[in-house]
Amino acid sequence: MAKTGKDNKQSILTPDFFNRPTVEVAKNLLGCTLVINLSKNKQRYIIVETEAYTQDDPACHAYRKSPTDKITPRASHLYKAPGTSYVYLIYGMYHCLNVVTEAENIGAAVLFRALEPIDKPSPSMPTSKKSITTNGPGKLCKALGITREHNAIDMTRPDSTMYLTTGSVLSPDQIIQTTRIGISKAADYPWRFYIKDNPYVSKK
DNA sequence: GATAAGATGTTA
């Protein structure tokens, strides 16, 4: 289980953090804090599961067979500055939250797959996985109220409705790297990361 | 426990 990190000084993640290889960013986001200010009360969540999607990845929305292929409207957000939010609708009923990585105009991002609440923790421990509402990319957006309205937010600014800060520092043996979930194209890429033994990670 | 199917609408 991740620590809350309340004893640490947390600093906001800057564009430099996201302007790096996407797989590195996905790994390093584990343990960091998502701060979200959609309603009146600011809420914080620890990132416990991520996936990387790059410009060379057939599963990425920004994937183009040839560099001359046109950029589609949905994927256009993926080409914005590192640290920008990208939200899309999946299966007609769920939203998924990503943060843009690498340099502007590259087209890569990290998908947020699961979060651990800091401010409203479940009483003691969740009694079962069914009671967790932030373990899965569609579920967490529903729980946090994230929709396509929250596209193209600069998440590197403390006055944004969403931004990211440093959190608990994880030791290498707490970070599990494995294959991605829920996709058919390039599902064998080992670009999913999660915190070992954390009860808020999706799946079993 | 496992596996199957349905909901739903944007995208290319």
Place this chain on the structure above:
DNA sequence: AACATCTTATCA
């Protein structure tokens, strides 16, 4: 027609 998902139903 496919889809970076989740819930519910049914079988064991």
